[in-house]
Amino acid sequence: MKRQLTTFFLLCIIGVTAQKFNKEIITENGLQFLVGQINLEGLQSQPYSNWFQNRYDNYQPDNAMVDLFKEKLGEYEIKLFLGTWCGDSKRESPKFIKILEAADFPMEQLEIIALDYRKGFYKTSPTGEEKGMNIIKVPTIIFFKNGKEVNRIVESPLETLEEDIAQIVFKKDYVPNYAY
Known part of the structure; x- marks a missing residue:
């Protein structure tokens, strides 16, 4: 009985702490966006696939x-902060993900975090993934x-995403837009 209770409590703790992917917010005026940890399924679902999939x-x-x-890119973990409401994120994120796939990047080393738009x-x-990360603009990779x-x-x-990634991976002097 004691073992069953321990198992039950562990499962409860895991359930409470597990991150829900692709949480969606719909504002009173109908604006839809994702928040928190998201994955490709979220970006490929409606209405986000309207901009993601085509790009x-x-x-x-x-x-x-x-x-x-x-070869070197696989040595990194990457966090992609974006807004599914943001034009720059809509432009750059699909390209970035396609580049990662072309590079056979281990996608379990990519964390995608969608940020809120509401006042x-x-x-x-x-869940505060952006805290302490100095996110000024999105997307931030x-x-x-x-x-x-x-x-x-x-x-x-x-320059281009590919050129900028190469600069970072090969540790060249690279200063991003909006230096932090």
Whole structure:
């Protein structure tokens, strides 16, 4: 009996702490957006697939550039902060994900966090993943190695996403837009 109670309590704790993916907010005026941790399923669901899928399908990564950083990129963990309501996020996020896939990046090393749009919650997530991360603009793509931030791409690349990723991965002098 004691073992069953312990198992029950552990399952309860796991259930309470487990992050729900693809939480959706619908405002009084009908604006829909995702908040918190999201995944590709969320981006490929309606109404987000209206902008995500088309931009993803139509983007052709620079495979020569991808081949340059492909091997080293797998050494990183990446956090992508975006707003499903944000034009810059809608433009850059589908391309970025397609580049990661072209590079055979282990997608379990990618965390996607959608930030809120509402007044009083602007650029926050329900579970606070943005806290201490100095998120000024979205999208913000943060590259981590061994648990430490290496660099980030903020709002848009300086050159192209592929070139900026290569600069970061090869530790070149790279200063993102809106330096933090």
